[in-house]
Amino acid sequence: MWFSTLLPFVTLALTFTSSASAQDFDIGELERKPLVTSAALQRRIHRDNLLRHARNFQHFAEQTSKTTPNRAFGSVGHNSTVRYIKKLLDATKFYDTQLQTFPYTYAEASSNFTANGVILPTKSLFYGISGDVTAPLFATGNLGCVPEHFPASVEGKLVLIQRGDCIYGIKVALAGAAKAAGVIIFNDVPAELSGGSLGGVSRPEGPYVPVGTISGTAGLDLQARLAAGEEITGVLKAYGLVEERYSSNLIATSKQGNKNQIVFSGSHSDSVPGGPGINDDGSGTMGNLETALQLTNFRLNNAVRFGWWTAEEFGLVGSTHHIRNLPQSERDKIALYLNFDMIASPNSGFFIYDGDGDTFQRPGPPGSAQIEKLYEDYYKAKGLISRPSNFTGRSDYGPFLEVGIPCGGVFTGHEGVKTDEGVQWWGGQAGVVYDPCYHARCDTYENLRVETFETNVKAIAHSIAVYSMSLETIPFPRAASSISSRSADEKLHVETLTYEERRHYGCDHAHEVSWQ
Template sequence: MFRQLGILALAATATFAQDVDNEGADVHAEFWKKPWASSKGLQHLVKEKSLLDCAQTLEDFAYATEGRNRLAGSKGHNDTVDFLYKELSKLNYYNVTLQPWSALIQESGDANFTLDGEKQSTSIFSYSPSGNATSPLVIVDNLGCEASDYPAELSGKIALISRGECEFGAKSVSAGLAGAVGAVIYNNVPGDLNGTLGVPSPDRPYVPTVGLSQEAGAAVIAKIQGGAEVIGELSTYSVIKETFTNNVLATTKGGDQDNILAVGAHSDSVAEGPGINDDGSGICGLLEVAKDLARFKTKNAVRFGWWSGEEEGLLGSTYYVATLSEPEAAKIKAYLNFDMIASPNYYYAIYDGDGSTFNLTGPPGSAELEHFFEDFYTKKGLNFTATEFDGRSDYGPFLDVGIASGGTFTGAEGIKTEEEAAQFGGEAGVPYDVNYHQAGDNVTNLALDAFEVNTKGIAAAVGTYSISFEGLNLNTTTVARRGAPAARLAKRWNKQLLKRNFDLQTARRRYADKKCGSKSHDYHLYK
């Protein structure tokens, strides 16, 4: 799961999608022989073993990769995309497409940080530049979201900044503009902090930036406010490269193509681990339901999307939404996102579409999607809670263009409360996923009961909304909710198209070589 949306400076390619062959009348005849999809019918087909087998396949891809991950553009991620494409294509039920794009991806990074000579538990923020600094720390006022928060005495020093409210990348940029030689962002909740600054922009560079726990940050602040000078020694190292990658899209051949239910998860992991809960669980949950749906016919079309580059700042989903024309965006009546659905110390959380808990309301229809999942858990005899609808995962770009959105989530680095432990079991005072963004996020990290339940939640929603959107208070046109309409998203990408030219003909040739049985295996344009 992407931790905080950074400053995006994306390098996009022209859209290239190659559909699987349409078998014509025979396909349609077979489609109409199938029974109608239903919530009950799809849920019945979900099997824990299938989910576990899929998760093991993703782990194998990661462990066969240098770095043991599925980072966007890596061998592990390329194999994930190949696997999804092949599994979906052989169903002959979907138009399966690859949507390539390119961006700067941090392949590796490391950091060391000491305070008065004592080594700290810290991590480098993705896209932080390499660098070294030894200097006193200076506390940044408030949350570091305004230029006025950065005091004059920060010049030549290391900025100590609280997490909260604005983007990590904005804090790093602001620290640099104030003359800081580095930035340390400390958590605003218990526990360590890691994240991404977002893809860097040449005209607003970052300074070396690391994360620090809330506890360590509070201790430093107490010392400084007590009159002591605290010396920090900061060292960061990162490798950032332009990478070609793909979204995978599978749209039912049947169903009303002017009324689409979109369902998504991200296909990549962080560099630090294989990403089997984050978001292999979402990958496999979607694939299981997509396979099962192929046994049924639908009245509405269903589009499954596996987005690359989520961990670098929702890059793949942003690119997808930005390249939709307004008429095409208007066909998507609802989007459901599933990012981390098998956390080991899980809770059952639903995106707060009606804003009743976190006071951030989704586009029309989002409230009803939240209520749908509330009813789902209630019928299972399970407790549920709300999670903030803050755009932290791939539903964010869909919110930006006014598409009704929802989904479920089992928790990341947040700490389970005593009340939640009473509601959902597990251990209070421990993260929902202790291996979040770490090497231990493998098959043994999964809560299989939550995995199966939440996949049945996907099945229930697909079984329901593939037949009818009745009950959703939907917009008839796509409108912006949070100030980033499709035109603005597209403009952000198009500016980059002027800077970097992608060879679309090469893309088509490589893909054609693969389809025709050539020995070339580079059709995904990863290199």
């Protein structure tokens, strides 16, 4: 494991002399612009512009790494993404832009293990150190939770230990104290371990050594073979990185329009470390960007705010930071929040967040049902079938829901499997997930379903235009009964999770939460 603190040079790299200041705003020019309408704004959305953004995002990902292109938060590629968006917006002089820069722990780990040349599926543990180990495999025959579990004969060996009784960090540190070369932890049930961490960057029991985890079935098989006298050589290749990274949310608010009735639209600007994230969530990020750029051709009744969130893939970090630090008086000015996360999946469907809760019994705050209806009508007018998507809290609308702000948005699917009926509605392949490249290296420029992408960006434009013209269908200002009663220091849901739970929050249905 390599641990470092990135100094605030990242902050400096993302600090701009914004051209979007109040004195740059030409009132005369504004008065000559037409009032925004849905039809007019939709006409300005073109796939060529969206694909130009996509090519740039792919390039940014490759700036981080040629071998594993990504835009993980705080990386070169992510910083380039934020810088690109801000530069384009500032050039319009239509928005006041703000960077919210703050640190958060970045952790990455991977491991591979073979036994006598046979590859065994292996998982890694956060805070594990890097190292390549080739050594005889040694079974302790115990759980490795006290020094006595590690005889002198473990020195230089790759130690096989079963999960249980103590945390992983203690097992690995005690093995390090006994001068073991590395550790393989096997599950206490047949399945593979789902991941986890060593609990911290170091422990007092001893130094960490490289570690990987395997299934209970594989571990018991190796243990039995060793007990029968077979000599097994293990090869473990482990990689671990922990560092404090600075990264930024980017907030852009229109200089015109009623600032007490803000229409807010957001998406996350980062990707997972394993891929460039051109659909997840380059598509939502680009959709909001292009809508924001084209909106500058119009006058607005209500102010429009766009948010590009950092570190969503590590547990809604950016959006949670924003809501956590936003005073209640400012929350009360947000009429609604729209979220766009994965809107161009290659085997896509048209999904709308279930604002009224009639499908998943998890309604959003008052106003969310009306947002859902607006998108239902949009797709119906285009001759398209839509279906509801559950408000799970697994994307950046989660913190807004928790504080009582009505939410909505559209989505094209990720790990769900398309049915035969879905093929009849939307085309594509039955029995295949909506995005086979979800959280993978292949989530590239070529992973976008372009027609769907354009349709959904026009859906963004439609909702922004409608609500910036009028909030007549939205109950606003909110009734006192619908405003969250949580105290200022009460934690939002993701803040109650451990680091590793939060790190995998977007993939973990066990932590779904209702705003109520």
